[in-house]
Amino acid sequence: MSDEPALCGDLRTSPAANVVGEGDVLSSERTEVRRALSRDGRRVMEKRYLRSHQRENDSLARDIATREVRLLQLIEQSQAFGGEIAAMRLVEHDCERGWLSFEESAGQPLLKSLASFRRVPPEVIAGGLKASGRWLRAMQTVPFDQCDLTPLDPHYDPPDLQKYCEIRWKRITSWTSRFRNSDLPRRFLDRMTELYGIWRPLPVVWAHGDYCPANVLWDGSTLLTAIDYENARPRSPWIDATYFLMMMQSLVINSPWKRFPVDDWRRHFLTGLGVSELPNTPEIRLCMLKHLLCKLGSSSRPRTRSLPERLWVQYFRERVIGWMEAELARPLEGIQDDEACGSP
Numbered sequence: 001m002s003d004e005p006a007l008c009g010d011l012r013t014s015p016a017a018n019v020v021g022e023g024d025v026l027s028s029e030r031t032e033v034r035r036a037l038s039r040d041g042r043r044v045m046e047k048r049y050l051r052s053h054q055r056e057n058d059s060l061a062r063d064i065a066t067r068e069v070r071l072l073q074l075i076e077q078s079q080a081f082g083g084e085i086a087a088m089r090l091v092e093h094d095c096e097r098g099w100l101s102f103e104e105s106a107g108q109p110l111l112k113s114l115a116s117f118r119r120v121p122p123e124v125i126a127g128g129l130k131a132s133g134r135w136l137r138a139m140q141t142v143p144f145d146q147c148d149l150t151p152l153d154p155h156y157d158p159p160d161l162q163k164y165c166e167i168r169w170k171r172i173t174s175w176t177s178r179f180r181n182s183d184l185p186r187r188f189l190d191r192m193t194e195l196y197g198i199w200r201p202l203p204v205v206w207a208h209g210d211y212c213p214a215n216v217l218w219d220g221s222t223l224l225t226a227i228d229y230e231n232a233r234p235r236s237p238w239i240d241a242t243y244f245l246m247m248m249q250s251l252v253i254n255s256p257w258k259r260f261p262v263d264d265w266r267r268h269f270l271t272g273l274g275v276s277e278l279p280n281t282p283e284i285r286l287c288m289l290k291h292l293l294c295k296l297g298s299s300s301r302p303r304t305r306s307l308p309e310r311l312w313v314q315y316f317r318e319r320v321i322g323w324m325e326a327e328l329a330r331p332l333e334g335i336q337d338d339e340a341c342g343s344p
Contacts, residue, residue, distance in 0.1 A: 049098035061098035063152045068229045080138035107219035126268045128218035133272020140205035144234050176300045199282035200338040204234040211240035212247035237343035242287040253319045279341035292324045
């Protein structure tokens with residue numbers, strides 16, 4: 001477990017100074033990000049999509065880059081953004097190479113402020129969380145076309161949520177023996193079937209696909225910018241909000257010795273989203289189950305780790321399983337109607 005991240009003295013410092021050094025490359029399985037200068041001399045962040053276990057050919061990286069460029073252009077044209085909430089500004093792109101560059105944005109990941117909440121004024125955190133909710137509401141007003149509804153990798157990310165979870169469980173049980181004699185996968189999928197039986201799907205909207213405190217940049221007063229649109233496509237209007245809330249709650253698992261004021265943070269975010277509380281509807285419960293399964297998958301996938309890392313991942317996985325069991329234990333009696341509760 002790492003110590004809480006240090007805060008910069010000035011909350012307006014660029015996140016690149018904290019994440020990617022000059023000339024350095026920040027790599028993941030799917031992307032490379034580095035600081036650079038554009039052809040006209042502006043400081044930019046360059047991102048290139050890579051081949052990976054999920055991308056066996058360059059065409060998928062091209063398609064993902066093309067959709068991201070299209071969405072960023074739609075956001076830039078939207079009247080819903082401006083003032084306190086803004087978006088990444090695209091500088092150049094070459095979708096055939098899976099390559100994009102953006103202007104550096106002011107601020108730092110909101111997650112840093114949350115993780116170091118004792119050293120950040122509460123009103124700064126409250127402002128960032130409310131702006132996060134407002135940004136999400138603005139994102140949901142961006143128009144989309146029929147072509148945007150098509151998953152770019154239907155085998156890995158099928159549009160049917162139940163099918164998605166079945167694929168995930170197959171992968172998880174192939175990665176670890178933890179569930180060899182467990183009925184958790186069956187009970188999980190049975191509950192999904194029950195929820196599907198009473199679910200009344202709401203109209204889909206643009207969803208970020210990875211909307212969490214690590215992917216929003218907050219300068220402490222006025223500017224909020226969401227980053228990393230790789231998984232964006234039209235989905236449930238609750239998919240991003242439930243993920244954001246779950247990722248905040250995950251801080252309690254990551255650092256159980258701290259007293260994170262998660263209930264206050266939740267209230268601030270929902271206020272920005274325009275709701276007083278998260279409804280108890282089939283759609284929201286399906287979203288939460290999907291997110292928990294993704295968390296379980298990320299802690300079960302085989303990777304080369306040291307012994308302390310393996311022990312930590314095992315602890316984290318068991319906490320996620322407990323969280324999942326609690327969600328499955330929630331009764332269906334009293335569940336609310338999707339259409340009556342509506343969208344954010």
